[in-house]
Amino acid sequence: MKTNRYFLGTLSVLRILIGWHFLYEGIVKLMNPSWSAKGYLENAYGFLGGFYHSLAAQPGLLKMVDILNEWGLTLIGLGLIFGVFTRLASGAGVLLLLLYYFAYPPFGESLTAITEGNYWIVNKTLLEALTLALIFIVPTGRYWGLDYYLQRLRSKKSGKEEAGEPADERRRVFIRNIATLPVFGGLAFSAFRNKEWEKPDGLSGATVQLNRLNISQLKGSLPAGKIGDMEISRLIMGCNLIGGWAHARDLHYVSSLFRAYNTEAKIMETFWLAEQAGIRTTFMVNNFYPLFNKYKKLYGSKMKSICQAQSTVDNMYSEIDKALEAGADSIYIQGHSADVYVRDGMAEKLGDLMEYIHQHGLSAGIGAHSIQVIIKSEELGLNADYYVKTFHHDKYWSAHPRERRKEFQVDVFNSPDHNEFHDNLFDIFPEQTAAVMAGVKKPWIAFKVLAGGAIPPKDGFRFAFENGADFICVGMFDFQVVEDVNLVIDVLNELQGRQREWFA
Known part of the structure; x- marks a missing residue:
């Protein structure tokens, strides 16, 4: 038929x-x-x-x-x-x-x-x-x-x-x-x-292949430390690339490119790859928790999250409450928010925020772009469990002149003048950061260690760890995860000249 x-x-x-x-x-x-x-x-x-x-x-x-x-x-x-x-x-x-x-x-x-x-x-x-x-x-x-x-x-x-x-x-x-x-x-x-x-x-310009390393090419186990009872990998996964915050200076299309590449499926794949490579912790913002929690359910993930919470005088606690509800494992006050509190003479409010987070049973940290935040927090005894401070050297082309750098300028206004801040430099005087942190006896998570992609990874990782960072937070695409883990393993194995004691 x-x-x-x-x-x-x-x-x-x-x-x-x-x-x-x-x-x-x-x-x-x-x-x-x-x-x-x-x-x-x-x-x-x-x-x-x-x-x-x-x-x-x-x-x-x-x-x-x-x-x-x-x-x-x-x-x-x-x-x-x-x-x-x-x-x-x-x-x-x-x-x-x-x-x-x-x-x-x-x-x-x-x-x-x-x-x-x-x-x-x-x-x-x-x-x-x-x-x-x-x-x-x-x-x-x-x-x-x-x-x-x-x-x-x-x-x-x-x-x-x-x-x-x-x-x-x-x-x-x-x-x-x-x-x-x-x-x-x-x-x-x-x-x-x-x-x-x-x-x-x-190979040609249109067919160059990315150097995609897989899990079998890991050089060993990624070292970890502790903040309180929470075990944290020395390399923490950042979330800027997921959100599309590229810090690409005047290349305005890059953030859109990041978001186009990092689809929901790609983000989950990146989390999974990072976890398999030994990265136990990721930075998180409240807007991303629905996706992160979805990943944890679907994959049976045990990855921990450290949430950066914004806070203002008029709205101090709502972002912390959202992070608590979302299941954050630790919370720190976002760097820009902490900068503003200290700049405006209200540093003691950071102490109130630390107490509020502690009351809910979590470790609490203070973020900062300006080293003055750390200095003031230590001076007032604000009871932070750890600090999250930008840290990178300034030996790259787009860093503006030292004599034109000002405190509390980062992430405030992007000047069209190349001699002023334009989303290009996140630790204005790194040697001062290293000197201050040398006397701080609390864990230090260094972030922006690559200055938004301006510094080669091995260079930035080595600079951060040699000068006292206990952990580094780095944004990674999926094809960078294994390579970055291997670089951290190499840097820590070869580390020389570190003066600051490990505090985690």
């Missing part, structure tokens, strides 16, 4: 497309010798989370899982594309997809905690598994694939071969059954060309 042929043809096309997906995933893993399922298994959640974690914890089992993924995906893909051993390939595909499905089940959390492709119980993985289950039942490989010839061979051996088909029909069947070869050839050609383009001789 014509209807039956249409049904088989449509299902065969679906089989080939799913086969393409499997084959692509398998080849990508085979072509990357450092690929491993370790991070995927370690971060699994749901009622079978313990099972997946145990696979990641045992090197022998993990190696087996890696091989099964690499070759399983590849062979299943080939079977589905060519329509050979179709029932075996589709059955194995269903099993593999169900293992993926239960590693990150789209249920058990809030109905609203969804991401693209996951819609409470139903997700793309489940739909693909159900389609393969139908292909397992319906013998599409005999209609469009090499199973047709295997079936004829088995029939011939058993003596049950059917009467010969007309020559025209045999030709049509043959052409139909080899039509999958161009599909496979296209994928193979694409993979080969991509491999060639990644070679140095193939």
